[in-house]
Amino acid sequence: MQYNSLGESNLKVSEICLGTMTFGQQNTIEEAHQQLDYALDRGINFIDAAEMYPVPPRAETHGVTETYIGEWLKYQQRDKVIVATKVIGAGRRFKWVREGVNKVDRNSVQQAIDDSLKRLQTDYVDLYQIHWPDRYVPQFGQTIFDPKQERETVPIAEQLEVFADLIKAGKIRYLGLSNETPWGITTFSYLAQQLGLPKVVSIQNAYNxxxxxxxxxxxxxxYRENVGLLAYSPLAFGFLSGKYLQGDPGTTRITLFEQFGQRYLKPRVKEAVAAYAEVAKRHNLSPTALALAFVRSRWFVSSTIIGATTLDQLRENIDSIKVDLTPDILKDIEEVYTQYPNPAP
Incomplete structure (x- = not known):
């Protein structure tokens, strides 16, 4: 397992990060703890959560993922585990979270971090991320910016001031973004520099x-702002494992939850997946290993966030670190990409 510096922080994160969005929905607390133990034993020191997990978000399960992690974390050597979690942004209203007041403002963020720390049973979070921007942006499969959807938003400078105070209070160590845009990265970075406020060190976006x-x-x-990518959905909700190509894939998020992962149900996705599966077969790799090794190979990726519902899946995902893609494999990948560019943005 390799460990990479995360942006301008002093965090050294494992090249594989354990995602936990299934804990409390598809995984019991016992299964969650088995995954955490196995990941730690394999050298993973980085765990990613969110206040809204598990997914899909529901009032009945809100915060359960962090609670499961907290019941495990209290028995660990805290400084050996890098814990990341997220505060939800405005735009998607969850009425059961702070009575639907989900702005990234002082009151909301302070309550969110206090609640997360209580569930995680820890005094601090290593990386606290804004789950999606407070302002309007296209997200989760949307690709077109529509000015008509602009809404009132908390100024980024004010957001940074809140997180600066949380850092001073020792509740968080570093700030990260998620589902952000180039404008967001540069504006957060510029204002932090101009106002002497904490700079963001990471961005967590989909990449596969x-x-x-x-x-x-x-x-x-x-690159220019030194903000490392934490790549989520590296297997595209499991589509890149090839399990949806033939027959019944079994119990999965896509089959369990209607309207979930719509971006991966777009035209040409199946054709692209089949083409990448053929590349993997040609080079004696599993489709999973090919997809994960590709994401891990990108220069801008600080850590690849994997998720699993079984230990066998987790083992296969982690074992992908043994795979280094040759120039011939990368060439074949680019040929497929030229034919099927971004079918699921």
Whole structure:
């Protein structure tokens, strides 16, 4: 397992991060703790959660993921585990979270971090992320910016001031973004520098063989501002494992939850997945290993966030670190990408 510096922080995160969005919905607390123990034993020191997990978000399960992690974390050597979680942003109203007041303002953020710390049974979070922007932006499969959807928003400078106070209070160590845009990265970074406030160190966005939007303007912003990518959905909700190509894939998030993962149900996704599966077969790799090794190989990726519902899946995902893609494999991947560019942005 390799460990990478995360932006301008002093965090050294494992190249694989354990995502936990299934804890409390598809995984019991016993299964969650088995995954955490196994990941830690394999060298993973980085765990990613969110106040709204598990998904899909429901009032009945709100915060359960953090609670499961907290019941495990209290028995760990705290400084050996890097814990990340997220505060939800405005735009998607969850009435059961702070009575639907989900702005990234002082009152909401302070309550959110206090609630998360209580559930996680820890005094601090290593990386606290804004789950999605407070302002309007296209997100979760949307690709077109519509000025008519503009809404009142908390100024970014004010958001930074809140997080600065949380850092001073010792409740969080570093700030990260999620589901952000190039404008967001550069504006957060510029204002932090101008106002002497904490700089964001990471961005958590979707990135996989079916969605390489990050390759362009986001990659430039990431490079110039030294903001590392925490790549989520590297298997595209499991589609890149190839399990949806033939027959019944079994019990999955897509089959369990209607309207979930719509971006991966778009035209040409199946064709692209089949083409990447053929590349994997040609080079004696599993589709899963090919997809995860590709994400891990990108220069802007600080850590690849994996998620699993079984230990066998988790083992296969972590074992992908043994795979290094050769120039021939990368060439074949690019040929498929040229034919099927970003079918699931």
């Amino acid at each position: 063989l079916l969605n390489r939007v990050f390759d362009s303007a986001l990659a430039e912003a990431s």
